[in-house]
Amino acid sequence: MRVVCAGDEFISGDLLARAVEVELERVGLAGKFDVLDTPWPTAPFGEVDGVREAAGDPQRLAELVRGADALVTHLAPITADVLAAGRGSLRVVGVTRGGPVNVDVPAATAAGVPVVHLPGRNLGAVAEFCVGTMICAMRGLPAAAAQLSAGQWDGGGFRYDRTGLELRAATVGLVGLGAIGLRVAELLRAFGSRVLAADPYADPAAAQRAGVRLVDLPELLSECDVVSLHARLTGETRHIVDAAALAGMRPGAVLVNTARGELVDTRALDAALASGHLRAAVLDVFDPEPPAPDDPLPRRPEVLATPHLAGASRQVAEESAARIAGEVARVLAGEPPEHCVNPDVLAGPPT
Missing domain, CATH: 3.40.50.720 (NAD(P)-binding Rossmann-like Domain)
Incomplete structure (x- = not known):
């Protein structure tokens, strides 16, 4: 399984990759990882190509997601173009947030890609x-x-x-x-x-x-x-x-x-x-x-x-990475996730 891990200065791509590797091994799968990080929160997030509270370059992300099985992130911009780049290979998007506002959920649904997330993560x-x-x-x-x-x-x-x-x-x-x-x-x-x-x-x-x-x-x-x-x-x-x-x-x-x-x-x-x-x-x-x-x-x-710090703790970063890794591994192993914003896609295309 090839997994793109798009992190930042709070939940790094390496932290995501290590967590996903552990969970893939748990379900009998092996992973190869592409990792990138944005400078958030040093650089602020914002609106990017129709998604909110996002940080990073969607073009760079689109290049990496081609041929990937999974995309895991905290707040990278999962835009319609990024999802289009993953068409045919991308099986799941994992977001370490309670509300995945940095994901174009309608575009993910149209592409048949489930978006898993973490309600109450912080x-x-x-x-x-x-x-x-x-x-x-x-x-x-x-x-x-x-x-x-x-x-x-x-x-x-x-x-x-x-x-x-x-x-x-x-x-x-x-x-x-x-x-x-x-x-x-x-x-x-x-x-x-x-x-x-x-x-x-x-x-x-x-x-x-x-x-x-x-x-x-x-x-x-x-x-x-x-x-x-x-x-x-x-x-x-x-x-x-x-x-x-x-x-x-x-x-x-x-x-x-x-x-x-x-x-x-x-x-x-x-x-x-x-x-x-x-x-x-x-x-x-x-x-x-x-x-x-x-x-x-x-x-x-x-x-x-305070500058939006209520949810900032080491436990949030570490536990969020571990929890989203479990959700992504479940989907890749054909198991139902606990939290999916577009669960209808899990049933596959209508017959």
Whole structure:
């Protein structure tokens, strides 16, 4: 089997190749590997020939994929031209992401190529990031650390009116209760937090097991000290946190967004912070991304802003490579994968 492994500075092509080699041996197959890497995240990703959040040269990838049995990547641009170059040989595309937006899925489906992926691949890293930054934001730590770094000792953080809540005393609302939301709920339960969730598609049994009470969005906003966003971006959820939603939040609450920047009306959020209605915000995602140089939110002292790092951990890189290797090996061995975005192609062409 010839496998093209297109990596980057987070999940390298060599890491992918080693993982696929192990899994191919497990199913009795041997592999030959072509490896290339892009300079992401040193160089940003973007839109490439109709796919999103992609990095790399599709022409170079198309050259390598000719005659290949499998293509495995993190965020290389799997465009219609790349898939066309693999026509007749390419049997599977593996993407180490929850949502393979860097793949032209309709083109893959038309070519009869299954696209396997990894839902929830970074849920542990994101959940820990959420809980850790909730603590930082509620206690005012980012602004205090910045002042001390600038040579200013601010002892006023011990004034009662400036102190924040501990998680054990906080009600936390999760907008979206998928894999990441459930993991956040489990961690919060260990702290003693009361946890609410708003998600019309949530599994009530899973929510009950995690100790979460399902409510509608207005109730969640009005009752919670912290609101953390975990919803997918759809037409329904774009700007789900708008001026009206922010006005409905409890005064002094904290907003955490590690999902998608487009979920939040950023101008309305800036106004809510400027007025003092919200205590703080944690923003790991932006609209657009990276944020514009004149975007006021990352510069606000009450905002903990990070450059889309919630899912960055060594475990994510290593485990993602191993998991996608298993999915690719299963397809090449004629076995069904666990997660495929276009499962109809697995049945083959209609007779």
